[in-house]
Amino acid sequence: xxxxxxxxxxxxxxxxxxxxxxxxxxxxxxxxxxxxxxxxxxxxxxxxxxxxxxxxxxxxxxxxxxxxxxxxxxxxxxxxxxxxxxxxxxxxxxxxxxxxxxxxxxxxxxxxxxxxxxxxxxxxxxxx
Amino acid sequence: xxxxxxxxxxxxxxxxxxxxxxxxxxxxxxxxxxxxxxxxxxxxxxxxxxxxxxxxxxxxxxxxxxxxxxxxxxxxxxxxxxxxxxxxxxxxxxxxxxxxxxxxxxxxxxxxxxxxxxxxxxxxxxxxxxxxxxxxxxxxxxxxxxxxxxxxxxxxxxxxx
Numbered sequence: 001x002x003x004x005x006x007x008x009x010x011x012x013x014x015x016x017x018x019x020x021x022x023x024x025x026x027x028x029x030x031x032x033x034x035x036x037x038x039x040x041x042x043x044x045x046x047x048x049x050x051x052x053x054x055x056x057x058x059x060x061x062x063x064x065x066x067x068x069x070x071x072x073x074x075x076x077x078x079x080x081x082x083x084x085x086x087x088x089x090x091x092x093x094x095x096x097x098x099x100x101x102x103x104x105x106x107x108x109x110x111x112x113x114x115x116x117x118x119x120x121x122x123x124x125x126x127x128x
Numbered sequence: 129x130x131x132x133x134x135x136x137x138x139x140x141x142x143x144x145x146x147x148x149x150x151x152x153x154x155x156x157x158x159x160x161x162x163x164x165x166x167x168x169x170x171x172x173x174x175x176x177x178x179x180x181x182x183x184x185x186x187x188x189x190x191x192x193x194x195x196x197x198x199x200x201x202x203x204x205x206x207x208x209x210x211x212x213x214x215x216x217x218x219x220x221x222x223x224x225x226x227x228x229x230x231x232x233x234x235x236x237x238x239x240x241x242x243x244x245x246x247x248x249x250x251x252x253x254x255x256x257x258x259x260x261x262x263x264x265x266x267x268x269x270x271x272x273x274x275x276x277x278x279x280x281x282x283x284x285x286x287x288x289x
Contacts, residue, residue: 012222012225012226013222014211014212014219014222014223014225014226015226017212018162018211018212018226021211021212021213087233088229088230088232088233088234088248091243091244092243092244093244108237109158109162109230109233109234110157110158110160110161110162110230110234111161111162112161
């Protein structure tokens with residue numbers, strides 16, 4: 001089976017590492033893992049194509065996760081690529097806004113590797 | 129949204145002594161889920177928060193204040209290694225900052241009146257222990273200590289009234 005190509009978007013390099021580690025510990029078969037520190041950087045990576053999954057923080061400088069989602073709608077290479085938002089804060093309004101702008105799910109920190117897999121696997125057609 | 133504008137837009141939520149239990153639950157949950165570390169609350173800890181690594185996250189809006197986590201460098205190093213794998217001392221500060229951010233966010237999400245009414249700052253981390261913190265406004269504080277492998281982890285929620 002093809003290894004997954006994943007883009008992790010977060011302004012914290014530590015959090016990007018934590019998310020990647022959680023994906024691996026959750027048993028997902030990761031191939032290339034790309035990183036971006038904000039939505040603008042992420043759009044550049046998305047336009048290169050062939051992504052299987054995007055995980056994105058909501059609160060980021062330059063371009064936040066919600067603006068990133070809105071911009072993704074116009075990117076041909078993003079079609080069919082599931083986006084899961086990651087948030088620290090308990091703001092339901094922002095989660096609802098993300099889902100209404102195309103996110104396929106969200107993860108609230110703190111999370112376990114099992115929770116990451118449960119949220120992501122169905123979007124990729126991978127059995128949990 | 130800036131911290132100042134957020135403060136102006138939301139009616140303040142008064143301090144609730146029960147937040148001690150909420151904060152304790154938030155801390156234990158974050159360290160258990162994100163670090164794999166079991167922190168044991170210590171009742172009536174002696175002394176003041178100490179240690180060479182201090183992470184701080186500001187809160188503004190319905191609640192104005194700060195969450196801090198403080199511990200020794202070796203203890204912070206253990207947390208960073210558990211979170212990230214490997215043993216890279218340069219990541220200790222960033223790991224502490226993220227932990228503090230998640231504790232503050234988790235606390236906020238557990239208090240219904242704060243979830244949508246309070247914003248967090250980006251984390252700030254101080255390395256070193258020769259400093260003192262002063263508050264310019266009257267404050268309430270919840271101060272907790274947790275035991276982890278022979279060391280203490282201090283978590284303080286300071287709230288401006």
